[in-house]
Amino acid sequence: MTNNDGCIFCKISSGKIPASKVLESDNFFVILDISPKITGHSLVISKDHYVNILDLPEVLGGELLKVIKMVSSLRLSEGASGINVVVNNGESAGQVVPHLHIHIIPRWKLEPGKDGELVLEEVMSGK
Numbered sequence: 001m002t003n004n005d006g007c008i009f010c011k012i013s014s015g016k017i018p019a020s021k022v023l024e025s026d027n028f029f030v031i032l033d034i035s036p037k038i039t040g041h042s043l044v045i046s047k048d049h050y051v052n053i054l055d056l057p058e059v060l061g062g063e064l065l066k067v068i069k070m071v072s073s074l075r076l077s078e079g080a081s082g083i084n085v086v087v088n089n090g091e092s093a094g095q096v097v098p099h100l101h102i103h104i105i106p107r108w109k110l111e112p113g114k115d116g117e118l119v120l121e122e123v124m125s126g127k
Contacts, residue, residue, distance in 0.1 A: 004049040009099040013047045022074075027060050028067045030104075037105055040075050044068055044102040051098050052089040064102070071104045080106035 003010045011017040013029065022042060023030040033041040044067050050056050056064065072083045086103040088095040 004099070007049055007097070007099050009045050009097055009101060010049050013045070023067065023070060025063055025067050027063055030067065030071050033103070037103075038108070040078065040080065040106040042071050042075075042104040044071060044104060046100040050100040052095060052100055053087050053102070054089055056100055068102060068104065075104065075106035078106070079108065081109050082107040 003014060008017065012019045012031070019031045021029045021031055027047050028044055029047060030042050030044050033043050044064070046056065046060075046064075068085060072085070075083060084103070084105040084107060086105060088103075091098075
């Protein structure tokens, strides 16, 4: 496993920092976002350290898509009416942690925990 000692997601992946994993595959795991945009906001994270999705070997693309679909299906079964799948590549694009992760943000007809609309700029900012 490729690891970066200073990376928080690598520390979670290796078990140095405990986290409740929602789902796990051979090369990816899913956790709830520590600062969710909305209830159910999850992160699909690579176990190996890749800076962003453009660094991911193509051979792992199918597995990543499968995990994204599984998490999205789970959120839809919980009553979400839609899903935002967000990838920020690079700091200028809003990527806060330089380790491949995909935001799965369920959308609800009545957005729990939010006053008003969750706007695209908020979803894309990573803040």
